[in-house]
Each structure stands twice: as structure tokens, then as C-alpha cells.
Amino acid sequence: MPGVNKLSWLRKMLIGLGKKIYYRKTEKVNVLGVNLMLRAVIRQYEELIGNLQDALNEFQSQVMITADEVITNLIHEPLMMGVSMSYALSRDIKDGPFTIQALIYGMIGKDYKKTFEYPELVLNEDQTGKFVIRTKGASCILCSGVKDIQAKDLGNSNYGNILATLFGTIIRQSWNYLETPYELVEAKETKCLLRGDPYGEITISFKPKAT
Amino acid sequence: MFELDEKTRIMKLHSRIFVGNLLIKMYYPNVIAFLSKKVGFEEAKGRVFRIGQESARDMLKVTAPKIKNIKTMVEYWFKLMWHAKPSKIKVKKEKDKTIYEIIDKKCGVCDPETELEGVKMPCISISGYLDACMEYISKISDIGSYKVQTVKSVAMGDSYCEHHIEITR
DSSP: OOSBSSOOHHHHHHHHHHHHHHHHHSOEEEHHHHHHHHHHHHHHHHHHHSSHHHHHHHHHHHHHHHHHHHHHHHHHSOSBTTBOGGGGOBSOGGGHHHHHHHHHHHHHGGGHHHHBOOOEEEEOTTSOEEEEEEBSTTOOTTTTTOOSOOHHHHTTOOTTHHHHHHHHHHHHHHHHHHTOSEEEEEEEEEEOGGGTOSSOEEEEEEEEOOO | OHHHHHHHHHHHHHTTOEEETHHHHHHHHHHHHHHHHHHHHHHHHHHHHHHHHHHHHHHHHHHOOOOOOHHHHHHHHHHHHHSSOOSEEEEEEOSSEEEEEEEESSOSSOOTTSOOTTOOOTTHHHHHHHHHHHHHHHHHSOOOEEEEEEEEOGGGTOSSEEEEEEEEO
16 A cells, blocks of 8 residues: 555654755746736636636636646656655545645745645544635735736636645545545635635545445 | 735735746646637737736736846846746847847746647747836836747747847837
């Protein structure tokens, strides 16, 4: 069975070091640049599709396909020094927030503290539960530069589902790889600054696998 | 007023933070493929150019650099956007025009491993960025007329991406 049952303190320490080296070595792009580029892309989609809601849904469905491919590579192929992302994974659900935080660090570096709260795990008695990833107040990396979208324009779509899809795909694929007794139910944006919420929030809900 | 100040503060904060380029490499080819399928590559090119142009205009409003020199501005933009300098900027002066040849060996948007059928120069959005940079300078300094274009791209099999800024006086 791949992966470990629980992350030891030594492994956590190595992951802590690894995420810093990975971030330092990785090619980077400006957060505001991505944010504004995303808005410009969605604007083009809106023009061609007709409305924001369908534009966001179309974009998200495209991201979903690519995310699967990219995350498969991240889990299986070495990121650095022959080690893949699977080194940071464990079957213990309580290690989830640590691993998610390490992933966020690997993506955004030490500034993650300025943009994300520490991820939260809510585990119910029946073993259903959720991971909650919140932005630090209004500091949402996806929509801080967006000034021209109102809550009513969004309809049923969510601007932050792009990021939710990414986190959801990582968790679903990691659990498949590790053969954990959990399965992902849904990964979606549950709070959004564009809807007037005070912070952004992504919720990844899960349940025990049916036996 | 407070809300606006807070938004500006956060945008400024985000203009100093860098995220792994995985996000761009993940969605950019889809965008090009989608636009090309919808409107054909020739029109898609214009739209991709505008994506770069619009986002760079907004970004320059936030960072508001006091730069009038073209080479310095190009270096500033690459540093701001990708935390790196372009590989080389050659300046060719001719009788009535100056051409800045920007050579980029680590393109922030091209992925040589992703084949996009019928699509030429996906990094044309970088021309859009540079065009917005020129527009920004032209508001504070008389630089004459300018034209920005992408002439080489690793996605087309070139060994590096190259963008030209042509200034005519």
C-alpha cells in the first residue's frame, strides 16, 4: 500500500523544508497578475458565450480536465531530488490540514500567511467531514483585482470554484493513490467576497467509502 | 471609502506576492484552444493580445512605476510579473525607427510540451502586456508611435520566444 499511515515529526520536518526549497526553485508568476489575467480571460469567455455564469462554468469545466492531468503528474513524478508530492501524503485524515497547508506554501511561499488561514478539519462522529480553507479576510488571490462583478451577475456559478477544483482534485487523487477509506463528496467555494462575504472560503466535503 | 482603500491595499499586497506558475500553465493552453475553436485563430490572436493588454493596464494602475525608459520598463515588467529578467534585450537603432528585441528563454506562458493544433505563438499575450507598458510610458513621455509583436515562440518550435517593440519617430 503506498504512502504512510501517519506523518511522523521527522517527515513533517522534511516536508516543511521541502516546501520551502520547492517554492524557491519553482517558476513563479505575480499573484495580482494571475488575478487580473483571469478576469480578462473570463471577460473574453463572457463575450463569446453571452453571460458570466456560463462563462465561469465553461472555464471551470476546462480547468477540471487539465487539473486531473497535472495533479497525476505531481503525485507520481519527482518534483525535486527524486521525491514526488506523494511523500507529503498520509492516510490519517488528521494530517489533512498540515498537508494542505504545505501545498499552499509550495504554491505561494511564506506569504501564504498573508492570504490564507490555516486549513481547518471538521470531522463528524460518523466519519463524514470537511476541510475548510479560508482566505485571510478580503485577501483572496483570485478576486482581489475584480471590480466589475456583482453578486447578481454570478447566478449559480462561483468565481472561486477554479481553486476549489484544484484542491478537490489533489485530495481526490491523493486518496485514490493512498487507498484511504474516504471519498470526496464535493469541493466548492462556499464564501466569496464578490457575493459580499467578509472572506473567501473553499469547502471540501468527504465521507467514508461505501464498503 | 474604507472598502476601496482596503481593496487597493490588498491589490498592492498581491502585486508583491508570487505564486507557482503551475496555475497559468494549467489553464492557458485551454484558453487559447477554446478561443481558437470559437472564433478561429486569427481573431483569437487579437483576443489573447487584449487579455495581456487589459491585465497589464490594470496592474500598472496599481503599481504605478515612475519609468520613462523603454528598456527599464520591459525589465521592470518581467521582474514584476515573473520575478525574472528577460534573457536579453537588444536595441537596434535605424534611421527613423528603434527596435527593441526582447528574447525570453523562460516564457511564462508557453509550454513546449503542449501541442495546440493550428495555434501559432500562444505567448502573444506577452505582446499585449508590453503594449500596455508602452501605452503607460507614452502617457508620461513622448516616445513616438509604437508597434509590439511576437515574432518567435517556443510553442512553435523556436528555441526561445521573442517579442519586438518598434518605435517610429
